[in-house]
Amino acid sequence: MxxxxxxxxxxxxxxxxxxxxxxxxxxxxxxxxxxxxxxxxxxxxxxxxxxxxxxxxxxxxxxxxxxxxxxxxxxxxxxxDDTPLMSRMPAPAAKKEGKYTANGSSSTAAITNGTNGNADKRKKEVKEESDEDSDVPLAKKIKKVGTMKGKSIKVEKDETKAKKLSSIAKGSKADTVAKRGRKKTDEVDEKDEPKKRRKAKTEDSDSEEQPKRSTSAAAKGKRVAIKTEDGAGDAKRSRKKKDDTGDEEDDTFKWWEEQNLANDGTEKWKTLEHAGVMFPPPYIPHGVRMKYNDQEVELAPEAEEVASFFAALLGSDHAKNPTFQKNFFKDWQEIMKKSKSSVPIQDFNKCDFTPIFEYFEAEKEKKKSMTRQEKQAQKEEKTALEEKYMYAIVDGRKEKVGNFRIEPPGLFRGRGEHPKTGSLKKRVLPEQVTINIGESAKAPEPPAGHKWAKVINDHTATWLATWKENVNGSTKYVFLGATSAWKGQSDMQKFEKAKELKKHVDRIRRDYTTELKDKMTATRQRATAMYLIDRFALRAGNEKGDDEADTVGCCSLRFEHVTLEPPNIVIFDFLGKDSIRYYNQVEVDSQVFKNLKIFKKAPKGPGDMLFDRLNTSMLNKHLSSYMKGLTAKVFRTYNASHVFQEELRKIDPNDSVADKLLGYNRANRQVAVLCNHQRSVSKGHGQQMARMQDKIRALKYDRMKIRQSIMTLEPKQKKRQPELTEMESDLDEDWIVEYEKQLMEKEREKVRQKFEKDNEKLVEEGQKPLSEKELKSRLQEVDQKERELEQERKTGKVESKKGSTLERLEALLEKKTEKIKATKVQALDKEEGKETALSTSKINYIDPRISAAWCHKFDIPLEKVFNRSLREKFQWAMTIDEDWRWMASSLDLSANQLVRLAGFDSSTNQ
DNA sequence: GAGTCAACTTAGAAGACGCTTC
DNA sequence: GAAGCGTCTTCTAAGTTGACTC
Structure with a gap:
C-alpha cells in the first residue's frame, strides 16, 4: 500500500x-x-x-x-532549523512532553523579538538611533517617508539596488537606519496602544471589537505614526502616480493611509450614491423553429426564449445531464401552458433544438467576422450604456461597482448533482429589487412603468441592491468591486486575522492533541475535526439540505467518506465545494486514527455522520474562545500563506529571474493543491502533451547520436564514462526506426522544396532551371544518409563531422542534456498544472504582502506575479507598510528571515 | 441548540482578449 | 490574417459565518 x-x-x-x-x-x-x-x-x-x-x-x-x-x-x-510548521508537529512522545515550541526558533524569535545574543546591543543601538532620529526636523522626516510611499515596487528597484550597494559599502548602514525608523514607529505604536484601547472602549462599549483593534494596531500602528509625522491625515483622495507598469492613472482612495477608518462593524458609510442596477435587454424573438417529432414548431416568444436557453447549451455537459433536462423540460412546459405552440410538446426526447443551436452558431460566426471598427463601435456603445452604473460615490469617493447587472434569465447551472440544475431562472423585475442608497442621494429611476420593491438607507450594509432568485430562494447582491476600500479593508483584516492565529496556533494544537484522548466523545470529535482542518485544510462543512448537491466538508463527513487502513492511513474521498472531488491518502496521528475508528464503529454505516456530536457553529464557538474571530476558515488562510512562504524560502537567491518565477509558481501551486483548487483540463491538453513528449524523444535521439560519436571518436571514453553506453530511456528500436524514417521523409521534402525555390530564382533571373536529374541526385544523397543511419543503428558507430573534437562533442552533449532537462520540466509543469487552478489561492488565500516583499527582495517586477487586476486589488499590500518593503531590501536579512517578518512564521509563536 | 436567514467570501466555468506562430 | 493558445475578466454558484428567533 x-x-x-x-x-x-x-x-x-x-x-x-x-x-x-x-x-x-x-x-x-x-x-x-x-x-x-x-x-x-x-x-x-x-x-x-x-x-x-x-x-x-x-x-x-x-x-x-x-x-x-x-x-x-x-x-x-x-x-x-527552518523546517516548516507542520513538520514540527511533534511525534506523539514529544507531544506528551509538551514540546510544541518550534525547534530552531531561537534565531527567528530573536529577529522578531530582539532576544538573541546581540539583542541587547542592538536594542541599545536602535534606541540611540531612534533618539537621534527624533531630532530630525519634521519636514525632513516627511520627505523621507514621502519618497518611499506610493511608489510601485518596480519603481523602487534602482533605489533598492543603490541601497543594497550602499549598505554593502557601509556595513548595512542603510539597513540600520531603516530599522531605526521601524523601531521608532513600533515604539510610538506601543505607547499609543493603551490610549487606542481606551478610546475604542469609550467609542464602543462592546469589547468584542478587540480583534479589529489589534488588527489595526498591528498594521496601522506604523502607519499612524507616519501619518502623525507627515500630517497627511486629511488626504481623502490621493492621486495614484502612473507607474512604469503602464497602468492608467486613476483616483484611488488610499484607505490604508487613513487614521480613522470606520472599523466598528456597524456604520459602513455616511453618504452613498449610485445609479442602481442595469437590467438585461428584453427578449427579442429570433423566430427560428425547433423541431418536435421531426415537425417544425412555432413557439410563442416566452416559450422560444426558454427553448433557446437550452438550445444554446447543446453539446455541453449540462445539456446531457438527465436532471438538467428534466428540470428544464418541466419549467419549459409550465411556460408553454401559458401560450400555445403549433404542436403540443409532451416528450423531451422528441425535441430537436438543433435549428436554434445552429442559428446561434451562425450569429457567433457573424460576430467573429465583424471588422475591427465594427467591434470597436459595438464596444463603445456598450460602454456608454453601462458607464453610469459602473461607479458609486461612497462618502464622496468614486468606487467601482462589481456586478451592477441584474442576472439575466436562463437555466440554473447547478454544479455536480444539484437536484435543481436546469431549472428556469426567471427574469428579475424591478419590483423584486431593493435599492440601498444614502438618504441625501437621489434614488435611481426604475425602468419606465416599473417601481422598486423598496428603497432603503442601511448604513451598515455594503450592498447597493438586492433581490431574491426564484430557483433556490437565495439572496443576490450588488456589491462594490474588488478594488474598493470596503473589499480591500475586509481583505486586509482577513490576512491580519490569519497572522494573529500564529500567536495562538501552538496552544490550539497542544490543546486539541490532548483533547484527542478526552473522555467526552463530543470533545474528542471536536479535537479530531480540528486536527483535520488544521492538517489537511478541510473546509468547516455545514450541513446541507435535500434540495442541494450532496457535498461535504469536515463536520459533515459521513461514514463512507473516510476509509481507514491500519496502522494509521486514512483515505478521504468525498465531494467538496462545487462538487469537486477531494481524494487524499494520508498518514495521521495514531490517536486520530483510533478516534476515527471509534467514530465509524457500528451501528454506524453508510449515510451516518462521522462527527455526530459536532457541527460548525459548535466548532467555531470553541475556536473563538482562543482568539476573537477565529473560525475554521482562518486555518485555511493561515496554512495557505504559511505554506507559500515556506516554499518561497526554498528558492535559490542566485537563480535567474525565470527560475525564481518558476519557484514562485510552484509555491503557488503547492497552496492550490493544499486547498484543492481544481480546474477542468483544456480540450487540447492531450495533444499538446503528446507533442512535448515527441520533442523530448527527438532530443534524446540527438543525444544518443552525440554519445555514439564520442565513443566512435575516442573508444577509451567508454571506460571513463560508462554512462555513454547507456540506452536512452523512452527510445526503443522500433521507435528509432520509425523516427529515422520520418526524419528522412522530412529531409526529402526539404530537398524538393529547396529545388523548387532554386528553380524559381533561376527563372526569375532568366536562367535555365535545374534538371530533374539534379533533383534525383540530391535525393540520392538523402538515400545515402538513410543507409548510413541504418548502418549506425546496427553497429552503434557514428562518424562525427569533420573537425569534431572530444571537447566539442562533450560541450554539445552537455547542451543537449540541458535542453532535455528544460523541456522535461516544462512538460511536467504543464501536466501538473492541467487541473490545478492557481488563481483562487492567489486571489483569496495568500497574503499579497508576502509576494510584494519577495518581489522587492529579489528585484522581481511585481507584474510578473500580479496581473493588473491583482495589483489594483492588492494596492493596500504594496504601499501599506514601509517595513514590509524595507525588510525586503535589507541585505542582512535572509529570505527566510524575510518571510518570517512577513508575519507567517510559526517559529515566532509565543 | 436547532433552524433560518442575511451578508459576505470563495470558487470554477465560460467568454473575451491578446499574443504567437504559421 | 487565421488558428491556436494562454491569460484575464466576468459571471454567478456555492460556500462560511454570525445574528436572530423560537
Missing amino acids: TVTRFPTCTHDSPFHTTLRDKPKTTYKTNPTSTSVNLPLCTIRALVSTASKSDVSDSEDDVPLASKIRSKETIADDSGD
Missing part, C-alpha cells in the same frame, strides 16, 4: 492528491511509476519537487519520484 503524499514536503504536510470525480482505480497508482502516462498524483509530486537539477539526466532511468524521495530523505535528515 503506497501512501500518496507530496514528496516535496519535508514535513507531514497537508498536501494531497486532488482529483476530479473519476474512478478510484485510476488514482491508486504507484507514485514511483516512470510511465509516460504518470498518474496525476505522481506527476504533481514530480513537478512540485523537480527543480532544474532534479530532472537530472544522468539518472534518467531512475524513477524520478524515487530520486526526489531520496533527496527528500536527505533534507529530512539535515535537521534544518
